[in-house]
Each structure stands twice: as C-alpha cells, then as structure tokens.
Amino acid sequence: MSNNFNPSIVGFFCNWCTYLAADLAGTSRMKYAPNVRVVRTMCSGRVDPQMILWAFRHGADGVLIGGCHPGDCHYQEGNYKALRRSKLLRKMLPQFGIEPERLRLEWISASEGERLRDVVNEFTAEIRHLGPLHKKQAAPQMAVAA
Amino acid sequence: MKGNGNHNARIGVYVCHCGTNIAGKVDVNALAEYAGKLPGVIVSREYKYMCSDPGQELIVKDVKDLKLNRVVVASCSPHLHELTFRKTTANAGQNPYLFHMVNLREHVSWVSEDPIAATEKSKALVKAAVLRAVWHEELEPRRFPVNPNVLIVGGGIAGIHAALTLASAGKQVYLVEREPSIGGHMAQFDKTFPTLDCAACILTPKMTAVKQSSNIHLYSLSEVSEVSGFVGNFKVKVKKYPRYIDEAKCVGCGECIEECVYKEGKYPNEFDLGLGKRKPIYMSFPQAVPSIPLIDSATCIEFKSHKCPKGCVEKCGDRNAIDFTQKVEEVELEVGTIIMATGFKTFDPRRLPQYGYGKFPNVYTSLEIERLVNASGPTLGQVILRDGRRPESIGILHCIGSRDENTNKYCSRVCCMYSLKLAHLLKEKTGAHLYNFYIDMRTPGKGFEEFYKRVLDEGVSFIRGKVAEVSGWAQSPAEEGKMILRVEDTLLGIIRRIPVDMVVLSTGLEPQADQQEVRRLFNLGCSAEGWFLERHPKLAPVDTFTDGIFLAGCNQGPKDIPDTVAQAGAAAAQCMAHIDKGFVEMEPNTAWIDEELCSGCHVCIGMCPYSAIHFDTEKKVAVLNEALCKGCGSCVAACPSGSAQQNLFRDEQLFAEVEGVLV
Numbered sequence: 132m133s134n135n136f137n138p139s140i141v142g143f144f145c146n147w148c149t150y151l152a153a154d155l156a157g158t159s160r161m162k163y164a165p166n167v168r169v170v171r172t173m174c175s176g177r178v179d180p181q182m183i184l185w186a187f188r189h190g191a192d193g194v195l196i197g198g199c200h201p202g203d204c205h206y207q208e209g210n211y212k213a214l215r216r217s218k219l220l221r222k223m224l225p226q227f228g229i230e231p232e233r234l235r236l237e238w239i240s241a242s243e244g245e246r247l248r249d250v251v252n253e254f255t256a257e258i259r260h261l262g263p264l265h266k267k268q269a270a271p272q273m274a275v276a277a
Numbered sequence: 278m279k280g281n282g283n284h285n286a287r288i289g290v291y292v293c294h295c296g297t298n299i300a301g302k303v304d305v306n307a308l309a310e311y312a313g314k315l316p317g318v319i320v321s322r323e324y325k326y327m328c329s330d331p332g333q334e335l336i337v338k339d340v341k342d343l344k345l346n347r348v349v350v351a352s353c354s355p356h357l358h359e360l361t362f363r364k365t366t367a368n369a370g371q372n373p374y375l376f377h378m379v380n381l382r383e384h385v386s387w388v389s390e391d392p393i394a395a396t397e398k399s400k401a402l403v404k405a406a407v408l409r410a411v412w413h414e415e416l417e418p419r420r421f422p423v424n425p426n427v428l429i430v431g432g433g434i435a436g437i438h439a440a441l442t443l444a445s446a447g448k449q450v451y452l453v454e455r456e457p458s459i460g461g462h463m464a465q466f467d468k469t470f471p472t473l474d475c476a477a478c479i480l481t482p483k484m485t486a487v488k489q490s491s492n493i494h495l496y497s498l499s500e501v502s503e504v505s506g507f508v509g510n511f512k513v514k515v516k517k518y519p520r521y522i523d524e525a526k527c528v529g530c531g532e533c534i535e536e537c538v539y540k541e542g543k544y545p546n547e548f549d550l551g552l553g554k555r556k557p558i559y560m561s562f563p564q565a566v567p568s569i570p571l572i573d574s575a576t577c578i579e580f581k582s583h584k585c586p587k588g589c590v591e592k593c594g595d596r597n598a599i600d601f602t603q604k605v606e607e608v609e610l611e612v613g614t615i616i617m618a619t620g621f622k623t624f625d626p627r628r629l630p631q632y633g634y635g636k637f638p639n640v641y642t643s644l645e646i647e648r649l650v651n652a653s654g655p656t657l658g659q660v661i662l663r664d665g666r667r668p669e670s671i672g673i674l675h676c677i678g679s680r681d682e683n684t685n686k687y688c689s690r691v692c693c694m695y696s697l698k699l700a701h702l703l704k705e706k707t708g709a710h711l712y713n714f715y716i717d718m719r720t721p722g723k724g725f726e727e728f729y730k731r732v733l734d735e736g737v738s739f740i741r742g743k744v745a746e747v748s749g750w751a752q753s754p755a756e757e758g759k760m761i762l763r764v765e766d767t768l769l770g771i772i773r774r775i776p777v778d779m780v781v782l783s784t785g786l787e788p789q790a791d792q793q794e795v796r797r798l799f800n801l802g803c804s805a806e807g808w809f810l811e812r813h814p815k816l817a818p819v820d821t822f823t824d825g826i827f828l829a830g831c832n833q834g835p836k837d838i839p840d841t842v843a844q845a846g847a848a849a850a851q852c853m854a855h856i857d858k859g860f861v862e863m864e865p866n867t868a869w870i871d872e873e874l875c876s877g878c879h880v881c882i883g884m885c886p887y888s889a890i891h892f893d894t895e896k897k898v899a900v901l902n903e904a905l906c907k908g909c910g911s912c913v914a915a916c917p918s919g920s921a922q923q924n925l926f927r928d929e930q931l932f933a934e935v936e937g938v939l940v
C-alpha cells in the first residue's frame with residue numbers, strides 16, 4: 132500500500148481517562164499523527180458495536196476505543212463491557228470483509244499522555260499498512276436501529 | 278436513524294484563536310469559512326479569545342439578533358470551558374444543553390506538526406459538532422441537596438487543619454485516621470524548617486483542639502472500607518479496629534501501662550520507627566490524640582495465653598475501660614463532601630543497597646534522625662551511635678530516592694530544607710563535623726535561602742556531588758572504624774573519600790503503599806508518579822475529577838507544612854462552598870427508556886452497575902430510576918431495540934458525530 136495513504140480513524144474516548152490523556156498530551160505539547168478524530172463518550176461502555184460499524188460504513192479505516200484501565204472505570208466496569216463487546220465484534224468483522232485489526236481497544240489513563248501519543252502513532256501506522264478499507268465490499272449491510 | 282433532527286436548527290459556529298495557541302497552527306479563517314457552509318449554520322466567526330468578555334458578548338448578541346438556537350464553540354477542552362460557554366448561551370436566553378464544544382487546542386493545534394493536516398482535522402471536528410448539535414435537546418440539570426457533613430480521610434497536619442477550619446464554621450466533620458493517633462509525620466519531628474519552631478509546640482494545640490471540638494468526630498484506628506453515592510450525597514462505611522480500651526470510659530491516666538507485667542518496653546515502637554521500645558499496652562507518643570492507650574493483641578500475653586495476671590484491668594478498677602472482647606466495628610456515615618488528606622510515605626533506602634542501610638548500623642534515614650533529635654523521642658534527644666558513642670563526623674546524603682532515573686525522577690521538594698535543618702540540629706546536639714552531599718541546593722521558599730546561609734555560616738561543609746557508595750573498607754588509619762563515603766566532588770573535579778561515624782539518608786517522599794487501592798475506593802485519578810491527580814494543576818489544585826472530593830497535603834505531591842496547610846484550607850473552603858450553596862447541579866446525562874420500543878428483553882437490567890433499572894412485570898418493560906442513574910450509557914450500548922437512550926449522548930447525536938468526523 133502506498134505510504135502516503137492518510138487513514139481516517141475514529142477514536143471513541145471515555146471522558147474520564149482516555150479523553151483526559153489526550154488533553155494531557157496536548158498540554159504537554161506532544162506531537163502525534165493527526166488521523167484519529169475523537170468522539171467523546173462518558174464511558175467506553177457506551178460504545179455500541181453498531182456505532183463502530185457505522186463508522187466503518189461511513190469511511191473509517193480504523194476505530195480506536197480508549198477506556199480506563201481495568202478496575203479504574205468511573206462506572207465500575209463499563210470498560211469490561213467494552214472489552215467483551217470488542218472481542219465479539221472483532222470475531223464478526225471478517226464477515227463484513229473488515230480485518231479485525233482495524234478495531235482496537237486500549238486502556239489509557241488520565242496520566243498517560245505519552246501512551247496516548249504512542250498508541251495513536253502505532254495504530255495509525257498499522258492502519259496505513261493495512262491500506263484503505265474498500266468501502267464497496269465492506270459496507271456492512273445491517274440495519275442500524277433508532 | 279429515525280428522523281432528521283431539527284430541520285429548523287439555526288447554528289452559530291465560533292472559532293477561537295486562543296491567541297496563537299490555535300491560530301498558530303490551524304487556519305482559523307479557512308475553518309470559519311468552511312463552517313459557514315455547513316447545513317444549518319447561520320453565522321460563523323473567528324475571534325481572538327472566545328472565552329473573554331467580548332468573545333462571549335459576541336455569542337450573546339448573535340443568539341439574540343440572528344435567533345440562533347444552537348451554538349458550537351471550537352476552542353479548548355470542554356473540561357476547561359464547557360461550563361463557561363453553557364453559561365454564555367444561557368445568558369442569551371438559550372437552553373445551555375443546546376450548546377456543543379469542539380476541542381481544537383488540546384486535541385489538534387498543540388499536538389499537530391503540519392498546519393494543513395491540523396486544519397483538515399479541525400474541519401472534521403467542527404463538522405461533527407454541527408451535525409451533532411442539530412440533535413441536541415433542551416434539558417434541565419438535576420438538582421440534589423448537599424449533606425452538610427464532611428468526611429476527612431487522614432489526620433496529619435492537612436486533615437487536622439481542614440477539620441478545624443470546617444469545625445470553626447460550625448460544620449460537622451468525621452475525621453478518619455488509621456493510626457492510633459492523629460498528627461501524621463509532623464508529630465514525629467522535633468523542629469520544623471526554616472523557623473525551627475518546635476513541631477510539638479505548634480501541632481499539639483491543634484491536636485488538642487480536634488479532641489475538644491464538639492463538631493469533630495474522630496475515628497482513630499479506622500479506615501474507610503466502602504464509598505458510594507455522589508457529590509452532596511456520599512455514603513461511607515468506616516471500619517474501626519479494636520483498641521481493646523473503651524474510649525468512652527478511659528480517662529487517659531495511663532496507670533494501666535504502668536501495671537503491665539512487662540516492666541520495661543519490649544517491642545519496637547512503630548511511631549519511633551523501632552528505635553524505642555514499648556509494652557503491649559501503650560501510647561504511641563505522650564501527646565497522642567485521642568490520649569487513650571491501646572493494646573496490641575499480637576504481643577499481649579492475655580491474648581496469647583489467657584494467663585496474664587492483668588494488672589492493667591485491676592488498676593483501671595471500676596472505670597472498667599479495658600475490654601479484651603472488642604471486635605472490628607463498622608460505622609455508616611452520610612456526608613456531602615470528602616477531603617483526602619492521606620499524606621505520603623518515605624522512600625525505603627533498602628532499594629539502593631550501595632548506601633548500606635540495614636548493613637551498617639549507623640546508617641539512618643532522615644525520619645529516624647527526626648526521632649533521635651526529638652526531646653521526647655526514644656533517646657530523649659540524645660544523639661548517640663548504636664554502640665553508645667557520640668558521633669564525631671556525620672554525612673547527610675541528599676536526594677536518596679529523588680531525582681534519580683532508577684527510583685523516582687521527581688524532586689521531593691522538602692529534603693534539601695530538612696537536611697539543612699538536621700545538619701543544624703545534629704551539629705548543635707553533638708558538636709560533630711557535618712557534611713552535606715547535594716546535587717543542587719533547592720531552597721525556594723520564604724526564609725529558606727536565609728536558612729541555608731545560616732547553616733553555611735555555622736560551619737557545615739557542603740560537597741556538591743552524589744555519594745556513590747558507603748563502604749567499610751578503610752584504606753588509611755584515619756578511616757579505621759569509620760564508614761567511608763566515596764563521592765565525586767563536582768566543584769573540585771576530584772573523587773574524594775570522606776570517613777564518617779554516622780550517615781543520614783535524606784529519603785524522598787513517595788505515594789502511600791496503598792495509594793492505588795485508596796484511589797479506586799474513592800474513584801480518583803493518579804499522576805504518572807502515583808500521586809492523586811488534581812483537576813487542574815494551576816486552576817483547580819485541590820479539586821479532583823470526582824465532584825465533591827478534594828485533596829489536601831502530600832497525597833497530591835511532595836510539599837512542606839506551610840503549603841500543606843494552605844491547601845488544606847483551600848479544600849475546606851471548597852467543601853463550604855458546596856455546603857453553603859445547599860444543592861448540587863448534575864449533568865443531565867442520564868439514560869431513559871422508551872416504553873413503546875422496549876421489548877422487555879432484560880438485557881439492560883444486567884448491564885446497570887447501579888441497579889437503576891428494574892422490570893415492570895405488568896407492562897413487561899424495563900423501567901429506569903433516574904435518581905440512581907449515573908450516566909455511563911452501558912444500557913444504551915446494549916439495548917437491541919434502541920429504546921434505551923442517554924441524554925447528551927443519544928444514538929442520533931453520536932451517529933451524527935461519527936459521520937461528521939469522517940467528512
């Protein structure tokens with residue numbers, strides 16, 4: 132895949148940990164790839180698998196979910212729910228013609244600005260390596276509720 | 278998705294330059310122009326500082342003149358200014374929840390290298406906000422009353438000062454301390470820098486005031502075991518460990534201690550770091566508060582064999598205060614606000630074996646020296662070596678476990694100053710020759726540099742260099758029987774060997790060993806070094822990310838007593854602000870269930886960590902209790918029919934936002 136492919140990545144970051152890690156990376160003036168666009172949710176447990184498929188369907192080449200470390204979720208265990216859902220979804224993604232590597236879940240705490248930078252950079256490089264998601268064959272033909 | 282949102286949305290987009298913070302990287306003019314062409318956008322402007330008064334007035338005027346019903350501000354993190362702009366739109370007569378914010382500064386301009394990419398990313402985020410805002414609805418914040426009682430965890434100088442401040446304002450305080458007495462580290466010191474006030478003289482009156490205040494309810498030997506609820510309405514369980522002496526009956530005469538079968542202290546006294554001995558029944562130090570002895574069940578003969586003559590019980594007589602049957606008690610408290618004042622621990626120098634702690638008997642930690650120089654300490658203030666000799670030369674090694682890549686990278690802030698203090702006190706008490714080995718001398722504080730000068734003038738030697746090793750290999754008669762400090766004197770540029778009789782390790786400050794567990798219990802964050810995380814390093818230094826919980830003292834980072842006390846006062850003021858306001862307003866980000874759509878599948882019920890959802894067996898639908906919902910959205914993500922929704926994070930809002938970021 133050509134190296135100047137610029138992937139579009141949606142980041143679902145929880146309000147209490149990963150979103151704050153991104154704020155910290157900012158106040159610390161760390162530089163990282165501009166490809167991840169953040170959608171804030173209160174908790175990673177709010178991230179609906181349909182939302183992830185919706186992102187792939189609308190042109191995302193990758194989806195990064197960021198939550199608090201195990202035991203640190205602001206709502207006790209929303210991050211475990213996110214973990215279970217993403218594991219299941221990763222199993223299903225190939226059925227839509229989407230490589231499971233395009234979905235990643237990471238625990239990044241409010242103090243881990245450096246880790247946020249590294250994860251974003253690594254994931255962007257990985258998606259760049261995978262190349263664009265061919266939308267025609269990949270568009271998940273599922274009904275989205277609501 | 279159902280419907281198309283509000284077709285009548287009239288949106289105003291405001292792009293902030295933040296001086297050059299955003300405008301230096303993002304083409305704000307191009308961005309505003311782009312935003313102006315997005316569907317529903319009536320007006321789009323850029324301005325130097327949106328959060329300034331003129332910036333906010335710009336929004337108010339537009340909302341009124343152009344009849345805007347949605348406002349999007351693209352500036353900094355919503356954690357900083359979301360409330361500011363919600364208020365602005367409210368001032369313009371708009372429901373504040375119709376507002377949405379884009380984080381261009383922390384998430385784009387400060388982290389991007391390429392201006393073109395930064396501008397593209399900004400466009401995507403602004404588009405997402407515009408598409409999302411269309412779906413925003415009018416909401417009302419939830420209001421709850423604030424319980425006026427305050428919980429303070431930790432009874433060091435921070436907890437004591439905060440408790441007294443609140444108590445003097447007439448507030449009820451529960452002070453929970455896990456040791457037998459309050460006082461914390463300060464109670465262990467003899468004198469305090471830079472004024473050399475006697476620590477006991479300034480601390481003891483405050484400790485006594487805690488005891489005497491009818492507004493402070495002290496739980497010693499106690500720990501918090503459970504925390505639930507939210508700002509204004511916390512429920513806390515406290516575990517009270519047995520003292521085996523009834524606090525209500527004991528008058529603190531101490532005669533029971535005299536009558537113990539052990540005529541002398543036999544076991545290491547924890548308060549003296551093992552330098553002194555205590556009996557199984559004891560007071561940790563004479564000024565302890567509560568001034569009530571305790572029995573250590575691990576060493577008391579009665580607990581071991583039930584064969585003790587129990588002189589203590591006999592002496593206590595009909596006061597009957599001694600109770601061998603006491604068990605762990607659990608107390609439930611209801612409070613509106615919480616102050617964390619759990620302090621620090623000192624670095625364990627065994628982790629750096631080159632300094633010989635634990636190997637050479639006359640290598641001490643600074644805290645041990647604090648006990649040795651203390652007039653009411655285990656040696657009554659006599660500084661003697663373990664073999665009873667007086668030291669003739671003493672080396673104080675700064676930065677042990679601070680400013681060190683292998684242990685802690687940070688500076689512990691108080692060690693230079695307390696090392697100067699100890700140099701002064703040790704010289705005064707022993708007449709020995711004192712050497713201070715330092716990397717850099719850090720004396721920023723009122724009267725600190727003057728104190729350094731004073732100690733210099735007293736004839737203490739200062740050697741700039743980090744000691745490499747404390748060894749026992751004498752190479753000359755002068756080194757015989759001494760410990761040898763090998764150090765590169767970086768001012769002279771030579772390696773030196775300095776023989777001394779006593780070594781003092783100025784150990785750094787570290788987070789408590791159980792800091793992580795406590796953090797989880799109270800739902801707090803920690804910095805990379807493990808200190809509790811404040812909400813904002815400059816503007817909200819005592820707030821945490823959990824509303825209603827505040828920080829005071831060294832659990833937030835190393836600091837001296839004056840800074841600790843100032844922070845404790847600030848934390849107390851924050852509690853009072855909540856109490857005097859009387860109510861809290863909470864984000865209306867709760868979930869709700871559309872009965873029409875609910876198929877009664879029960880999935881959401883198991884998802885809720887707060888048991889806020891139950892099943893209505895008559896209607897066969899799930900019902901959500903809004904008062905219990907904390908707004909995580911787990912049920913919404915799990916609901917297969919889309920009947921569970923979350924205010925401010927509705928499916929429509931998030932789906933629209935996702936579409937937007939993918940331009």
Ligand SMILES: Cc1cc2nc3c(=O)[nH]c(=O)nc-3n(C[C@H](O)[C@H](O)[C@H](O)COP(=O)(O)OP(=O)(O)OC[C@H]3O[C@@H](n4cnc5c(N)ncnc54)[C@H](O)[C@@H]3O)c2cc1C
Binds near residue numbers: 432456460501691
């Ligand atoms: C050797 C040394 C010398 C120093 N000399 C000076 C000096 O001369 N002048 C100066 O200004 N500063 C000095 N300092 C700094 C000073 O010790 C601190 O500024 C001060 O003690 C901080 O007070 P604190 O209340 O935050 O913490 P602490 O004194 O550590 O008190 C914390 C309290 O909380 C309790 N606690 C902890 N966890 C829990 C829990 N989970 N539940 C219930 N209770 C808990 C602890 O038992 C303790 O009583 C010195 C520090 C050291 C190490």
Ligand code: FES
Binds near residue numbers: 147148199
């Ligand atoms: S709040 Fe961060 S994962 Fe739940």
